[in-house]
Amino acid sequence: xxxxxxxxxxxxxxxxxxxxxxxxxxxxxxxxxxxxxxxxxxxxxxxxxxxxxxxxxxxxxxxxxxxxxxxxxxxxxxxxxxxxxxxxxxxxxx
Amino acid sequence: xxxxxxxxxxxxxxxxxxxxxxxxxxxxxxxxxxxxxxxxxxxxxxxxxxxxxxxxxxxxxxxxxxxxxxxxxxxxxxxxxxxxxxxxxxxxxxxxxxxxxxxxxxxxxxxxxxxxxxxxxxxxxxxxxxxxxxxxxxxxxxxxxxxxxxxxxxxxxxxxxxxxxxxxxxxxxxxxxxxxxxxxxxxxxxxxxxxxxxxxxxxxxxxxxxxxxxxxxxxxxxxxxxxxxxxxxxxxxxxxxxxxxxxxxxxxxxxxxxxxxxxxxxxxxxxxxxxxxxxxxxxxxxxxxxxxxxxxxxxxxxxxxxxxxxxxxxxxxxxxxxxxxxxxxxxxxxxxxxxxxxxxxxxxxxxxxxxxxxxxxxxxxxxxxxxxxxxxxxxxxxxxxxxxxxxxxxxxxxxxxxxxxxxxxxxxxxxxxxxxxxxxxxxxxxxxxxxxxxxxxxxxxxxxxxxxxxxxxxxxxxxxxxxxxxxxxxxxxxxxx
Numbered sequence: 276x277x278x279x280x281x282x283x284x285x286x287x288x289x290x291x292x293x294x295x296x297x298x299x300x301x302x303x304x305x306x307x308x309x310x311x312x313x314x315x316x317x318x319x320x321x322x323x324x325x326x327x328x329x330x331x332x333x334x335x336x337x338x339x340x341x342x343x344x345x346x347x348x349x350x351x352x353x354x355x356x357x358x359x360x361x362x363x364x365x366x367x368x369x
Numbered sequence: 370x371x372x373x374x375x376x377x378x379x380x381x382x383x384x385x386x387x388x389x390x391x392x393x394x395x396x397x398x399x400x401x402x403x404x405x406x407x408x409x410x411x412x413x414x415x416x417x418x419x420x421x422x423x424x425x426x427x428x429x430x431x432x433x434x435x436x437x438x439x440x441x442x443x444x445x446x447x448x449x450x451x452x453x454x455x456x457x458x459x460x461x462x463x464x465x466x467x468x469x470x471x472x473x474x475x476x477x478x479x480x481x482x483x484x485x486x487x488x489x490x491x492x493x494x495x496x497x498x499x500x501x502x503x504x505x506x507x508x509x510x511x512x513x514x515x516x517x518x519x520x521x522x523x524x525x526x527x528x529x530x531x532x533x534x535x536x537x538x539x540x541x542x543x544x545x546x547x548x549x550x551x552x553x554x555x556x557x558x559x560x561x562x563x564x565x566x567x568x569x570x571x572x573x574x575x576x577x578x579x580x581x582x583x584x585x586x587x588x589x590x591x592x593x594x595x596x597x598x599x600x601x602x603x604x605x606x607x608x609x610x611x612x613x614x615x616x617x618x619x620x621x622x623x624x625x626x627x628x629x630x631x632x633x634x635x636x637x638x639x640x641x642x643x644x645x646x647x648x649x650x651x652x653x654x655x656x657x658x659x660x661x662x663x664x665x666x667x668x669x670x671x672x673x674x675x676x677x678x679x680x681x682x683x684x685x686x687x688x689x690x691x692x693x694x695x696x697x698x699x700x701x702x703x704x705x706x707x708x709x710x711x712x713x714x715x716x717x718x719x720x721x722x723x724x725x726x727x728x729x730x731x732x733x734x735x736x737x738x739x740x741x742x743x744x745x746x747x748x749x750x751x752x753x754x755x756x757x758x759x760x761x762x763x764x765x766x767x768x769x770x771x772x773x774x775x776x777x778x779x780x781x782x783x784x785x786x787x788x789x790x791x792x793x794x795x796x797x798x799x800x801x802x803x804x805x806x807x808x809x810x811x812x813x814x815x816x817x818x819x820x821x822x823x824x825x826x827x828x829x830x831x832x833x834x835x836x837x838x839x840x841x842x843x844x845x846x847x848x849x850x
Contacts, residue, residue: 283723290681290726291688291703292719293711302723308782309724313670316740319747326742327749328572329602330558330798331823336601350465356695363690368702 277310278303370395371528372846375437375585378531382436389436393422393480396438400482400529403849406510408502409524411443412450413483421480432478433592439474440530442521443484444491445576446565447471454567455487455499455517458713459693468565469597470534470576477592482530486520489715490684491541491569493517494784495774498717503774506549507847508813512771515545521579522549527849532580532589536566538573539672540766540791543803546579547766547816550805550845552586552833553579557823558798559604562597570679571602573672573795582843583804583834587611590826606824614827615834619653622832625660625759630790636769642807642815643765646836650763653835660755660762664747665793671748672792673785674728674741680718681725687713720781749797756822761832763819764790766803770813790818800826804833805842814842 283303287294294302348361357364370392373381381387397415404410418438425436446452446464453459467475474481488498496519497503504520506512507527514523518535522545525533535542537555546553554577561576568574578589591612596605626647631640651657689695689709696712699705714722728737755762768787777784794801799820806817817836821828837843 278727282727286723286727286730289730290722291685291706291710292714292722293707294719298719302720305720305781306724306727309673309785310727312782313674313737313741315670316667316674316744319664319667319744321740321743321747324743324746326739327745327796328742330572330749330796331604333559333602333604338598346465351691353465354462354692356689356693356697365690366700366702366705 276307277314278307371399374581375434375531375588378437389425389480390419390422392436393418393438396482396530403527403529406505406849407507407523407527407529408504409485409520409527409529410440410483411453411486411501411520414450417449418480418482425478425480430478432476433588434474435478436480437531438480438482439532440482440485440521440524441471441534442487442518442536444487444536444567445471445534446567447481447484449481450484452484452567453501454491455489455501456713456715456718457500457694458687462692466565469562469599470593471565473593485518485524485533488517488519489718490567490680491517491536491538492680492717492721494540494544494787496520496545497774498715500715505774506771507849508550509771511773512813513548513774515548515771517541518579519545522546522551522553525549525551525579525581526847528846532578532585534576534593535579536574536576537795538569538676539788539795542577542579543766543791543801543818544788546803548771548814550814550842550847551579551581552583552802552804553577554586554590554802554826554829555794555800556590556594556826557800559602560800560824560826561593562600562603564597564599568683570676571683572679573676583830583837584612584615586802587615587830609827611827611830614831616831617835617838619650619655619832619835622655622761622828623759624650624655624657624832625755625762626657627660627662627665627755627762627764629662629665630764634768635765638807638809639765639769639815643763643817646806646817646840647763649836649839650832653839655832658759660758662751662755662793664744664751667744668748668792668796669785669789671741671744671796672788673724674737675745677721677725678728678738679725681722681729684718684722717781745796748793752797752799760828761819761821763817766790766816766818770809770811770815794820799823800829802829802833804836806836806840808845
């Protein structure tokens with residue numbers, strides 16, 4: 276086994292997902308199959324190979340630090356499931 | 370009228386033989402006739418489309434798509450339509466802005482009919498992961514359209530629009546185009562703006578057209594390609610007139626055939642159709658050469674680490690605060706995040722978030738994400754080496770034609786493996802397209818994939834157009850009567 280139920284529970288907690296016991300069992304089985312498969316990459320020696328993070332090897336793209344018009348507040352808030360006209364409303368944090 | 374290509378419709382519009390309203394009416398009647406069967410659209414605005422047609426006729430205009438009714442995959446932000454991404458998480462979400470490609474379609478005078486069905490958050494190879502409805506292949510009832518841009522492919526193949534836009538992270542434009550018998554292109558990474566595209570895997574995602582033939586694909590590329598300062602991965606380099614590249618004859622073009630793409634598991638009918646098409650390309654003047662892409666067998670493993678890793682990060686924005694679904698009953702912030710996400714996401718999305726979070730988590734990052742990013746370099750180098758010997762690489766798009774809805778339902782890995790031929794182009798960032806190259810005995814379309822070096826979309830279009838001139842499969846349509 277590449278991954279245990281305990282691993283899946285831990286990862287689900289990190290990803291902010293609640294899984295039922297049934298889901299944990301299914302996901303553990305399916306993730307294990309997938310992780311067994313991707314272990315195939317271990318066949319390759321990549322000690323001296325650079326990583327690719329951007330297909331064209333572009334580096335940082337910057338724009339000038341100038342104020343520009345942005346989305347008005349009412350439009351930015353409009354799609355929120357809970358807002359008070361000034362801010363997004365969330366359950367009490369502290 | 371709905372049977373025309375964009376090119377044909379434009380000519381008739383320009384000569385005043387037809388009106389845009391007539392075009393819209395014809396397509397809407399077609400939608401009424403076949404939509405129950407294809408289930409391609411998640412949202413339609415018939416009245417809005419008719420009004421836009423009237424306006425196009427009244428105002429006139431010289432835009433490349435003036436008065437032409439199109440659809441787009443429901444992955445693009447649109448002010449006028451809900452944008453669900455095929456997910457309950459975004460049911461009813463109306464974005465406050467249009468994606469850059471939507472603005473470009475609007476500026477070219479296009480009429481947006483509606484939003485097409487897709488796998489939830491573009492994760493899937495069949496469109497069965499759509500939370501609202503599963504589109505069906507116009508060529509055979511009960512068969513998958515492919516995915517994730519399945520609704521777009523079905524709508525174009527069934528002629529419920531003149532063309533569509535999709536997104537392609539590991540084959541999501543090319544694979545459904547192949548399974549539905551139409552043309553689909555994934556341009557070079559950076560060629561088309563992704564501003565307003567709901568992000569899946571940001572180092573792989575690219576926007577592209579799905580069309581009835583190659584000429585329309587070139588025309589759509591003329592509209593959507595180009596630099597956009599709002600997308601920091603967009604690349605500022607000149608956009609050629611793609612339609613001008615459709616010239617007859619392939620003399621001087623070297624076409625590479627990679628043996629790794631004709632391996633185990635390839636359906637004999639697909640193999641034959643692709644090889645026959647290679648002969649047609651040679652007849653058109655191309656030189657056929659053998660090339661090798663030795664790391665092809667690792668691409669699925671690389672992709673199914675990198676794409677979920679990036680997705681797990683991108684999808685953290687769906688937390689019930691700014692848009693989309695929220696569990697209103699949760700009484701702490703963390704509980705609200707957890708129950709909102711657990712209710713809003715479907716199984717495949719959860720699966721990929723879990724894989725990605727695992728691959729990025731402390732202690733596993735080097736073994737999985739970093740390792741995959743290194744092998745990605747080897748895959749990219751394979752293409753650089755191959756393009757020293759050829760201008761174009763041809764292959765099948767998928768190992769088999771379309772399959773029945775419900776097959777592979779409980780075997781994610783089997784489905785992932787079916788993506789083996791399309792994934793590499795995304796990992797390497799190169800342009801690739803699918804063009805029809807045959808029809809199976811079972812009556813299902815077969816596509817040929819063409820891949821070229823960065824920014825050589827014109828080479829792809831030229832070769833595909835020459836193939837289309839010879840096989841005339843653009844004239845073959847599914848029977849939906």
